[in-house]
Amino acid sequence: xxxxxxxxxxxxxxxxxxxxxxxxxxxxxxxxxxxxxxxxxxxxxxxxxxxxxxxxxxxxxxxxxxxxxxxxxxxxxxxxxxxxxxxxxxxxxxxx
Numbered sequence: 001x002x003x004x005x006x007x008x009x010x011x012x013x014x015x016x017x018x019x020x021x022x023x024x025x026x027x028x029x030x031x032x033x034x035x036x037x038x039x040x041x042x043x044x045x046x047x048x049x050x051x052x053x054x055x056x057x058x059x060x061x062x063x064x065x066x067x068x069x070x071x072x073x074x075x076x077x078x079x080x081x082x083x084x085x086x087x088x089x090x091x092x093x094x095x096x
Contacts, residue, residue, distance in 0.1 A: 051073070055076055
């Protein structure tokens, strides 16, 4: 799975959840690009992607003012699970 495909999948996932509601308020479609870059890096990495890892990325970019992780922990868990599946799929494809 190519890096651009991974990034597109991560972006689609984050845009689907719109954790801060920014897209719904009319923010530009690249609003979450910094977070998507860091989450994509997790998918390219070797470590298991957990809700804590997703929350760490999110809180870093929102300077700890986001309440997404506490307000919607199920969403954070779902995002982590999807990212972890992407990571596993990417690794399997890279081994071929």
